[in-house]
Amino acid sequence: MLIRTTKGEKGKEGKKYVVKGLRGWLNHAMMALAKEMGVEVCHTSEKTESQKGEPLLPEGFHAAGKCLENGEECIKHRLMGSFGKQSKLKFEPVVITSKACKGKEDEEIQQMHIATEVRNALAFHTKKAIQDFGERYFAGTFTLRIEFRTKLEAEELGFLLKSLLYAPEIGLGAAVNNGAGKMKILKVALQEVVRERTFDQKGRVVERERVRNLWKEMQEGLKAWPKKVSA
Ligand SMILES: [Zn+2]
Numbered sequence: 001m002l003i004r005t006t007k008g009e010k011g012k013e014g015k016k017y018v019v020k021g022l023r024g025w026l027n028h029a030m031m032a033l034a035k036e037m038g039v040e041v042c043h044t045s046e047k048t049e050s051q052k053g054e055p056l057l058p059e060g061f062h063a064a065g066k067c068l069e070n071g072e073e074c075i076k077h078r079l080m081g082s083f084g085k086q087s088k089l090k091f092e093p094v095v096i097t098s099k100a101c102k103g104k105e106d107e108e109i110q111q112m113h114i115a116t117e118v119r120n121a122l123a124f125h126t127k128k129a130i131q132d133f134g135e136r137y138f139a140g141t142f143t144l145r146i147e148f149r150t151k152l153e154a155e156e157l158g159f160l161l162k163s164l165l166y167a168p169e170i171g172l173g174a175a176v177n178n179g180a181g182k183m184k185i186l187k188v189a190l191q192e193v194v195r196e197r198t199f200d201q202k203g204r205v206v207e208r209e210r211v212r213n214l215w216k217e218m219q220e221g222l223k224a225w226p227k228k229v230s231a
Pocket residue numbers: 041042043062064065066067068073074075076077
């Protein structure tokens with residue numbers, strides 16, 4: 001779930017981790033939500049059957065990207081894409097560091113509680129460690145930014161927002177079956193961000209961000225998906 005990135009100059013102080021699996025988490029939330037609503041979407045798998053010809057995909061799904069080939073792109077594919085088409089959503093990496101670390105960190109880095117569980121596997125006869133790895137767990141609140149590469153249609157936005165609301169039903173990471181990986185979403189904001197870069201009088205680059213909250217668009221999106229079928 002976590003991978004270590006760079007080591008700081010002062011040892012422990014600078015250990016940073018990237019939270020893995022957030023895109024997959026949303027992907028699975030989208031699948032589960034669509035299934036519940038009776039809407040067919042892409043499965044994560046690109047194969048429809050095994051080598052022995054047994055069906056691999058559960059009912060209500062098509063192979064990833066198949067809908068685009070057939071000219072009937074599903075709502076999930078419009079957002080997440082597949083091998084043949086880039087996703088409209090760009091997930092910014094969530095970089096975290098331990099709360100125990102002192103010192104000022106980069107504002108892009110979020111502080112969390114991080115615990116390490118060290119595990120050794122010993123060879124039976126020699127008692128020599130054949131594998132030496134630590135698992136890291138984290139707890140706390142973090143912000144995930146998802147940037148839109150292109151403007152989303154109202155129903156695409158609605159499907160994304162509803163999938164985010166659904167996502168806590170699905171745990172994060174491999175330890176879900178052991179009771180870990182509990183996730184809660186506290187707040188979702190849709191914002192228009194305009195970035196401006198200029199020079200100051202000494203040539204230093206000054207970056208300014210103008211942020212506008214789009215609360216009305218969020219509500220409109222929620223209403224736009226699923227589409228009401230008129231009788
Ligand atoms: Zn699809």
